[in-house]
Structures are given as C-alpha cells and as structure tokens.
Amino acid sequence: xxxxxxxxxxxxxxxxxxxxxxxxxxxxxxxxxxxxxxxxxxxxxxxxxxxxxxxxxxxxxxxxxxxxxxxxxxxxxxxxxxxxxxxxxxxxxxxxxxxxxxxxxxxxxxxxxxxxxxxxxxxxxxxxxxxxxxxxxxxxxxxxxxxxxxxxxxxxxxxxxxxxxx
Amino acid sequence: xxxxxxxxxxxxxxxxxxxxxxxxxxxxxxxxxxxxxxxxxxxxxxxxxxxxxxxxxxxxxxxxxxxxxxxxxxxxxxxxxxxxxxxxxxxxxxxxxxxxxxxxxxxxxxxxxxxxxxxxxxxxxxxxxxxxxxxxxxxxxxxxxxxxxxxxxxxxxxxxxxxxxx
Amino acid sequence: xxxxxxxxxxxxxxxxxxxxxxxxxxxxxxxxxxxxxxxxxxxxxxxxxxxxxxxxxxxxxxxxxxxxxxxxxxxxxxxxxxxxxxxxxxxxxxxxxxxxxxxxxxxxxxxxxxxxxxxxxxxxxxxxxxxxxxxxxxxxxxxxxxxxxxxxxxxxxxxxxxxxxx
Amino acid sequence: xxxxxxxxxxxxxxxxxxxxxxxxxxxxxxxxxxxxxxxxxxxxxxxxxxxxxxxxxxxxxxxxxxxxxxxxxxxxxxxxxxxxxxxxxxxxxxxxxxxxxxxxxxxxxxxxxxxxxxxxxxxxxxxxxxxxxxxxxxxxxxxxxxxxxxxxxxxxxxxxxxxxxx
Numbered sequence: 001x002x003x004x005x006x007x008x009x010x011x012x013x014x015x016x017x018x019x020x021x022x023x024x025x026x027x028x029x030x031x032x033x034x035x036x037x038x039x040x041x042x043x044x045x046x047x048x049x050x051x052x053x054x055x056x057x058x059x060x061x062x063x064x065x066x067x068x069x070x071x072x073x074x075x076x077x078x079x080x081x082x083x084x085x086x087x088x089x090x091x092x093x094x095x096x097x098x099x100x101x102x103x104x105x106x107x108x109x110x111x112x113x114x115x116x117x118x119x120x121x122x123x124x125x126x127x128x129x130x131x132x133x134x135x136x137x138x139x140x141x142x143x144x145x146x147x148x149x150x151x152x153x154x155x156x157x158x159x160x161x162x163x164x165x166x
Numbered sequence: 167x168x169x170x171x172x173x174x175x176x177x178x179x180x181x182x183x184x185x186x187x188x189x190x191x192x193x194x195x196x197x198x199x200x201x202x203x204x205x206x207x208x209x210x211x212x213x214x215x216x217x218x219x220x221x222x223x224x225x226x227x228x229x230x231x232x233x234x235x236x237x238x239x240x241x242x243x244x245x246x247x248x249x250x251x252x253x254x255x256x257x258x259x260x261x262x263x264x265x266x267x268x269x270x271x272x273x274x275x276x277x278x279x280x281x282x283x284x285x286x287x288x289x290x291x292x293x294x295x296x297x298x299x300x301x302x303x304x305x306x307x308x309x310x311x312x313x314x315x316x317x318x319x320x321x322x323x324x325x326x327x328x329x330x331x332x
Numbered sequence: 333x334x335x336x337x338x339x340x341x342x343x344x345x346x347x348x349x350x351x352x353x354x355x356x357x358x359x360x361x362x363x364x365x366x367x368x369x370x371x372x373x374x375x376x377x378x379x380x381x382x383x384x385x386x387x388x389x390x391x392x393x394x395x396x397x398x399x400x401x402x403x404x405x406x407x408x409x410x411x412x413x414x415x416x417x418x419x420x421x422x423x424x425x426x427x428x429x430x431x432x433x434x435x436x437x438x439x440x441x442x443x444x445x446x447x448x449x450x451x452x453x454x455x456x457x458x459x460x461x462x463x464x465x466x467x468x469x470x471x472x473x474x475x476x477x478x479x480x481x482x483x484x485x486x487x488x489x490x491x492x493x494x495x496x497x498x
Numbered sequence: 499x500x501x502x503x504x505x506x507x508x509x510x511x512x513x514x515x516x517x518x519x520x521x522x523x524x525x526x527x528x529x530x531x532x533x534x535x536x537x538x539x540x541x542x543x544x545x546x547x548x549x550x551x552x553x554x555x556x557x558x559x560x561x562x563x564x565x566x567x568x569x570x571x572x573x574x575x576x577x578x579x580x581x582x583x584x585x586x587x588x589x590x591x592x593x594x595x596x597x598x599x600x601x602x603x604x605x606x607x608x609x610x611x612x613x614x615x616x617x618x619x620x621x622x623x624x625x626x627x628x629x630x631x632x633x634x635x636x637x638x639x640x641x642x643x644x645x646x647x648x649x650x651x652x653x654x655x656x657x658x659x660x661x662x663x664x
Contacts, residue, residue: 034228035237038204062200064277071201072246072278077239084238111230112238113639114612114660116282116448118475118492120468135490136452140638141611141662143450145490158467158477160450160492162611162660164639279473279494280446282614284641284658286634301656302618306472307445307496309616311656324633324643326616326658328446328494330473366560367569370536394532396609403533404582404610405575412570443562444570448614 021046021089029085036081039074043085048093050133051085053078057126070123075148075157080115082132083144083161090137091165106166113141113162120157125150132161140166187212187255195251202247205240209251214259216299217251219244223292236289241314241323246281248298249310249327256303257331272332279307279328286323291316298327306332353378353421361417368413371406375417380425382465383417385410389458402455407480407489412447414464415476415493422469423497438498445473445494452489457482464493472498519544519587527583534579537572541583546591548631549583551576555624568621573646573655578613580630581642581659588635589663604664611639611660618655623648638664 025043030036039061044052055061055078063071088110095106129149136143146159191209196202205227210218221227221244229237254276261272295315302309312325357375362368371393376384387393387410395403420442427438461481468475478491523541528534537559542550553559553576561569586608593604627647634641644657 032231033237034226034231035240036229038226039239060200060204063202065198065200066274071199071243072250072281073205073239073243074201076242076246076281076283077237080238080242108232111288112283112285114282114284114641114658115238115242116280116492116612116614117242117278118280118467118494119278120475122277135450135487140664143452143612155467158492160448160490160612162450280448280475280492282448282658284633284660286641301616301653309446309618321633324658326446326614326656328616332472364563365569366558366563367572368561370558371571392532392536395534397530397532398606403531403575404578404613405537405571406533408574408578408613408615409569409571412574416570440564443620444615444617446614446616447570447574448612449574449610450612451610454609 025051025085028088029081035077039077041078041081044129046085046089049086049090050131051082051089053082053085053130055128057128063123067122068124070125070128072117072119072123075119075123076115076117076159078128078130079117079132079146079148079157079159080112080161082130082146083115083159084112084132084163086132086134086144087137087142087161087163087165090134090142094139109164109166111164113164115159115161117157117159120155123156125152125154125156127151128156137165140164191217191251194254195247201243205243207244207247210295212251212255215252215256216297217248217255219248219251219296221294223294229289233288234290236291236294238283238285238289241285241289242281242283242325244294244296245283245298245312245314245323245325246278246327248296248312249281249325250278250298250329252298252300252310253303253308253327253329253331256300256308260305275330275332277330279330281325281327283323283325286321289322291318291320291322293317294322303331306330357383357417360420361413367409371409373410373413376461378417378421381418381422382463383414383421385414385417385462387460389460395455399454400456402457402460404449404451404455407451407455408447408449408491410460410462411449411464411478411480411489411491412444412493414462414478415447415491416444416464416495418464418466418476419469419474419493419495419497422466422474426471441496441498443496445496447491447493449489449491452487455488457484457486457488459483460488469497472496522590523549523583526586527579533575537575539576539579542627544583544587547584547588548629549580549587551580551583551628553626555626561621565620566622568623568626570615570617570621573617573621574613574615574657576626576628577615577630577644577646577655577657578610578659580628580644581613581657582610582630582661584630584632584642585635585640585659585661585663588632588640592637607662607664609662611662613657613659615655615657618653621654623650623652623654625649626654635663638662
C-alpha cells in the first residue's frame, strides 16, 4: 500500500475542530477513502443525526447484466458508508473539547461491527441517494439505519449498521 | 446503460447445460458482471455446495486510509457474490433437465433478499479468499454462509445471505 | 404434541374470508399460537400494511435480574410476531378470491426466513408495544420492519424480518 | 418488579472467581434469569470458547399450531442466550484477576447489541440443543455464532450475535 494517501495523525484534530461538517465528510470519507472515490460517491448533506450521499449509475457498477441492475455490493457499500458517516458525526459531537490524543485514539478505533442489508426492489435507476440516520449512540457503539432511493424516490434497499465509535 | 454487455436470453440454456461449473461461474459472475470485474474477483473453485473466490489487494479498494484496510463494502460485495454463486449452483442442480423456458424464468428472478456481514478483524492482507456454502436450499429461497480470509488464513469477516432462487 | 390445539384445515378458508382483521389476527396468532399466549401478547390494531401488538411486563419475562430488563428473546419474539402478522395480512390481501385449496396451500408455507434485531436501549418498562410494517411484499417473500416501544414511547429495539408468504 | 430475584452486587465477584463454569452459567443464566427458566433451558456444557444449552419441546412453546413447530421466538431466545453465555465466558477470561469493582462494572454493561437468526428448517423435534461459539472477542464487543439442532442432529437454525462485553 502506498503511504502517500495516509493522513498524518497530527492533522486529525484540525479537521475534527472545523465547523463545516460537509468539508469534514468530504475530506475524510471521499478524498481520503479510495474505494468511495472508485464508486463515485458524493456527499449531499450532513446534519446532526443524519447524512446523505449520492452516486450516479455507471456501467461498471452493474451486478446483473440481464437487467442492468446495480450490484448488491454497491448497495451494501454505500449504505455502510452512509451509516458510518452518521456514526462518525455522532462520535464527533462527543469528542469536541477533548484532547488531541483522545480524539485521535477514538478515531483510530472507528469501524463497522456488523451490517445488514435488505434488498427490497430491483436496483434500477440513473442516480441513487443513500441516507444514514443514528438510532442509538453510546460511548462505544452507535447504531444507524440506512435507506437507498433511486432518482424517482423509490425505496430500493434498507440497512442497519453497528459501528464501533470508541 | 449500454446494452452491449447484455447476454441474449437464448444463450442461457447453453451455459446452464454445460458441465464445467468453473466455466459457468466465470462466464456469468465475472465476464458478464461488470462490478465483479472492477473488484478483480476470480473464481478459485466450485463444488456442489460451496465455492471460493479470490481477489488481490489494490489501493483503490482501501476504505480506511489511516490503516490501509480494505473497505467494508468490498468485503460485503465479495461475500454477497460468494453466497450468490453458491446459491446459483444449488439452484442449477435443481433445474437440470428442465425446459429452456423454465430455466430462463428462474434465473431472471435470482437475487439477494438480504445480507448480514460481521467484520471480525481489520481487513489487512495482500490477497483475500471468500468462500460461500449453502446451509439450506428450498424451491424459492437458498441460505448461504460466507467467510473471508486473508492470505495468512486469518478469518476477517463472516456473512449470511438469503437468496431468491425461483 | 397434543393435537387438541390443532385447527382443522377445513376451517382456514372461513377465517381467511372474514372481514374483521382483528378477529382473524387474534384467532390465528393469539388463540391458536400457544407461545404468544405464554408471553401475554395482545393485538392492539391491524391495518392494511401495519399492525400493533402489546404485552405487559411480568417477572418471568426478565432476562437481566440485576436491572430488571425484559429478556432479549422476548423482544425478538414479539418483533418476529409483529412482522409475521404484517406479512400475513399482506399475503391475505393477495389470496382473497382464490380457491380454498390455494389459500390453504399458501398458508401452510408461511414462515420466518430470517430475523434481525437491534437492541437500542435497555428493555425497561411496565408495558410494551410492537409495530410491524411491510416494506416489500412479493409473491414469495415479504419484508417487514418492526419497532418496540415502552409505555413512555421510548424506542427500545428495531427489527427486520423476511417471511415466506407463498 | 419484585426485587426478591435480584442478586446483590457484592455477590458477583464470588461467582466470577469460582472455577466451575457450569455452576456459574447455571447460577447466572438459569437460576437468576427468569425467562430462561420459563423456557426450560438447561446448561449442557461450557468450554473456553463455546457452550451448549438444551430444552425439551412443550406445547406452550409452539408457534405454528398447524404443524406443531416451535415458535421462532423460542429459537431466537435460546440462540441469543447461547451466544450471550459464550460471550460472557470470553469476557470472564479477561476479567480474571481484576478488582471486584471492575468486574461488577463490566458485567453491568453486558448485553446483546444485535442478533440475526436464519430459520433453515421447520422447528420440529422432541428436544433441542443450542451451541454458541465465539468468533471474535474484543475489549468491548464479542461476536458469536450459534446453531440449533433437534434430537436427530438436524440443523434447524443458525444465529449471529454481537454482544457488549465492557
């Protein structure tokens, strides 16, 4: 793995202390997360307890060539990310004011514990939005609910994710 | 969506009637599934009730730049595919001898109902193998258990998937 | 197993053709389902795509004696039932007008495929309500979302269930 | 809730320091857990990373009167308990040698985060055994895999559970 993409740890606090959640989300979860760039994910909006991502259909995201549907793994990926960003911002509100060391320590432990996806309808569409909302936020584990809609507002899939946040 | 990647329906029976499961799996799930090619998935082996996939680490599959781990969505994707191929071959053994129309009809309904992934250990490695094994195969729904290991044999994640097979 | 509790199959159509969903739900899922009676479940209301159950706290439903919380299995049980009843009524609307044999055949295949529960907050309360809502209803599989609240309106747990309906 | 069933906190360390895992499991999870007694659960064996429970079929555990199957909630309950006991003993091995306060503090946080059950085959049998095995054990979260078999050795259901252990 190239280390060029790694963010020096002393930069974390600067980001964490910024007041623009959109900028933070884009920096950490798009610019610094190669696979999210590969999928073409964009941050639509960030609120206190929920966030929204978007991506456009592309031929290399197809999973079922017979019907032109997005791959179930693309759905799982964006829903995992949507829940993760929501969990991250619920964590962030807790760590504000903490020492640099504490913040860096907690962020290094951040990760998905488990993920469940329900594929409700065929993954058809030109563009897709994924929302992540926090259902519970504890000192160690956050739980998020996620939804994927296409550009016509059709609910295609839902997800639940448990995230380690401390 | 370009239609160039679509497989004419009259080709399905030819493939389904072939006796080389590896060739079938590679054709349907790699050659004809763009996102699996994007991930670099390869079929390692196919047996009656279980199958194995492999992929190599690449920088654009990273999800956590601070530690160089594979993205949780990559893990979810390959485990979904591993369970799906196992479900497909459990379906295939049932449709052998059926009419062309029946086979095509069932395959068009094939898809993941739901998926659960447990991320047990950090996604570190140079290459990864995913196995999918059938736990139950009914006339409509198949259930598969999946595991992801790295090249050192470390169990990184497990999955459970329910698949519509008829 | 005593057969005294078994409902003769020729009674199914009578029930299915009744127009009082509450009476149907109470008959099939409470009166004729011993474990739901053991838990003390009651049907609160039944609508086209969602239903509500209720039960009161009892000492023998405790799972954590140190804190007096309801057992996680009680939560899983009532959420499974709530999703199941919702799935049943989504099935029922499809089978209306079908022959007696078809209805009986479909009902005999009815069952939970898989269930996922997220325990969001400690199971504290004097009484609990569980809602089940249908997210997708197909010819073979229905997917329901469930929620458990206590008498103060606190969301304690959520669930997702996939049900075989045909 | 009657407080008579509550175990004074100063008794915890005595139990935790005992060397008979069977006695500990029976005391904490059967004698002191009313709902497990209601289900008739018994501890079969306890090993370092896996445990086994058993229960006998009873008419009031039936969920489907038409076929005499155990209720899906009974299956979910015993699998939750099997995973929980396995997680508890993985926690116990970590807390040995710690101060009384630390042990009591950790045990009070113990609980299920989330649970997934796959119902593979109809719940038919005279008696059932549930095994719970630890897949990952961290300082905060343990993940267990569970299986339910009937007396004929048929695999009826599997489960995955994430447990808060600290």
